Amino acid sequence: MDSKERDIGPLRCQPCLADDNQVLASFYCIDCKECQCLRCKDVHRRFSYMTGHQIVKVKPTFTKEDINRFNTYFVCNVHNRKLEFICTKDNTLCCTECKENIHKTCQNVQEISHIANKDIDDFGYLQRETDGLRNKVMTLSKYLRDTYDALNNESPEMEKLTKALTDMKEKLFRKIDNFTEQLIADGRRQIEFKSKATIKKAELSEKLVTYIDELFEDIDYWKQVPHPQNLIIRHRLAEQFKECEEKFKDVSAHLRTPGEVTLSLHNKVHSLVEHKSDIGSVYYEDHGGNLTDLSDHRAVRIELLHSRNLRRRTLDQDNLTPDITGISFLDDGKLVVIDKTNRNIRIHEKHSTDLIWKTELTPCDVATVCDGKFVVTFPGLVVFYKIINNELYEYKHTRNVLNNSTISVKDKNSYVIGTSGANVPALLITDSGQEKDLNLRLNDCSSYSSKSLFFRTRVAELLAISFKDFNCILLIDMETKEHKNVANDELIKPGYMCIGPLDTLFVCCDLGKVVHLTAEGSVLSALSTDIIEPKCISMSKDQTELAVAGSGQLLVYKIVKTDAYHDYICLNKKKEKRFQSVFY
Known part of the structure; x- marks a missing residue:
């Protein structure tokens, strides 16, 4: 060689x-x-x-x-x-x-x-800052691409211009035909000039995204380097981060909103028909914009796929109105549904009859593990189930001391159990039954309702706690214990939550809303559902469907993602999967 x-x-x-x-x-x-x-x-x-x-x-x-x-x-x-x-x-x-x-x-x-030994490692901060900058660049990239597409779809704009010119032709004799073609050409040139400038910025922002991704990988990988090289690498990577910030400022400077082609005419145009250069002109008009006003590239919308009324009675079972307190998608797209009132576990599949099993105790919540396996919480008990040939089998159970409310998967061997009405909001429990304290304490919250969700982002492991009585959500960094209180007009009586795409989460709120929230605490959107009080929620493993349950109804929506979202997914499929959230 x-x-x-x-x-x-x-x-x-x-x-x-x-x-x-x-x-x-x-x-x-x-x-x-x-x-x-x-x-x-x-x-x-x-x-x-x-x-x-x-x-x-x-x-x-x-x-x-x-x-x-x-x-x-x-x-x-x-x-x-x-x-x-x-x-x-x-x-x-x-x-x-x-x-x-x-x-x-x-x-x-x-x-x-x-x-070096006295210096506190701060790779986590640099990771968070880099990831935050990347989200801003992705948002800017989406905006510039959308603007470029709008500029190149000239039909609506040119139709407006053509109509204005046609109306004027009726009043200004046939002489106006002599300069109509020139005005339209001017309008096209204006749009072409604007579109070239926009696509140039869009291409620069996309190159910057690639560069930031490389920087993020370097930060994540080289943080293992011991002292004193650790300090040197962090400074060098921080310098590259500052360069990215400067380039981002250059690309986002003088941001303009998509405008329209406007026809400008002199007041006394009838006396100037003989002088076409003085009759009027075409110019492209837009308005200044701010990056903070742009829609985040992670925002999605939902479209109803199908629904199921769970209150319908069957011949052999006289059910009470169901109280659905937990739903979770299996790997094959089926839904595990927890009915607290009727003490049953059901498997829901579109166009099929639900499979229903009774439980002796009152079930609370459910989380999918893998390969048809899922785990259900009961008061003081966690039970592991698996489905084989449409039959439900319990293969393991563990007991714990706190009153279980919600459950979310931390990894394949451990789970975060949320507790409602306790100063200890959550604890860690392994599949062997060992309980571990997360060292989290809440002051004076023992009488208030709360729900917990563990989720992993590209840069941190977070615990989200929703407080229905306070209309807010508490986001806690599991490593640093830093926390952020999120309150918004859309967060009305927040309850159950589930992991969303691209470091986001969905929150069930009052008035038929599901709030889409980023891991940083920003509200992306408030999605309307056909359930007055959404109770629980789950996203499918392929991130294409969102199930919402409440008031005896189960609705499954299609998650419609933006072009920037698809670009992000395609880009990350080419890279290592170590940044993806854990979905079981």
């Missing part, structure tokens, strides 16, 4: 290559600048003179180019020398030459190795 193939192909263990052994590398020693396999890495650590060497993991897809790019983080952009110092006043990384020349009189320059 020649050196060129070596640079392009996957990384190989350099010590093994010396013995002509082709072994893929899994680690990289920053001090030795050497790729190593697991065996050589362990041998590497045995020698005393190599103690303290900084070793990081590398992905199987990495090439020499990725390693070279990683090494540039530790080199000064100006002098191409190793970064060893940091100016704490300017928050600037420095090499020896920078220190001796640029920061010669500065008293705030310190060695990175001396302060």
Whole structure:
């Protein structure tokens, strides 16, 4: 294998290559600048003179180019020398030459190795900021694309212009025909000029999205690097983030709303018929806009697919009016429905008769695990079920001390149980029955109704708690315990919630509304349903359907996504799936 193939192909263990052994590398020693396999890495650590060497993991897809790019983080952009110092006043990384020349009189320059252990890792903050900027760029990209499409769909605008000219022709003799063609051409030129400027900005914003995605992956991956290189990488990535912010400001500057072609005429046009250049002109009129006024690219709308009235009686079963307290989609698109009043679990499928099983205890909520398996909460009990040949089987159950209300999946082995009317809003329970405290406490909330939902975003694990009595939702970062109180005119008596697409969630509210909320706490939209009081909600695994239940009804809606949403999905399918939310 020649050196060129070596640079392009996957990384190989350099010590093994010396013995002509082709072994893929899994680690990289920053001090030795050497790729190593697991065996050589362990041998590497045995020698005393190599103690303290900084070793990081590398992905199987990495090439020499990725390693070279990683090494540039530790080199000064100006002098191409190793970064060893940091100016704490300017928050600037420095090499020896920078220190001796640029920061010669500065008293705030310190060695990175001396302060790295005191510095608090802040990759999470940089991740959140980068992800937030990406959402802004995606929103801007969608807006610019929509504007471009509107500009190129000239029919409505030109019809208005043509009608105005036709009306004028009736009053200004046939002479107006001489300049009608010119005015229409002017209108087209105006639109063409505007569309070219818009598509240019749209293309720049799309390139910026790609660059931010690469930056986000670098942030997420290289945060594993130990001190002191950790500090250096974070500063270098922060510099790239600032560059992205500046480019975003340039693209979003002087934002204009889609306008219209307007015909402008002189008041005394009848006396100027002989002078067509003075009769009037065509110009493109739009108005200044703000990025905050744009519709978020993650916004969706819903269309009703089918409905089921659960209050209908059957010949062999005299049901009371159902109180649906939990619904969840299975992998095959069927719905698990929890009827608290009648103590039953039903499997709903379009165009089929529901399968119904009675339970001894009162069920509360349900969450789908995988492969036809789901878990149901009862007061003080969590039961695991699976469906085999249209029969329901209990294969495991665990007990807990708190009064269960809601359940959401954290991972394949653990679940977050929400408790209503308790100062402890939620606890973690494993499939083996072990309870774990999430270290969350609420003050003076023991008498108020609340629902909890755990969900994972690209940058954090969050717990959402809805308070029906306070018309608000509390968003808590599970790692940092930072929280945000979300209140909005649309959040009227919020209750059950479910995970939505692209780091969002759906919230059941009063007055027949389902509020679409971002993980940052912004309201994307209030979606109207045909249920006066939506009680519970669930999104299908393929994110194409939304089920809403309440007042004895079950409605299934189609989730209609924007073009920007589809572009986002297509883009992320080409990347690793490590950023996707966990849906079981």
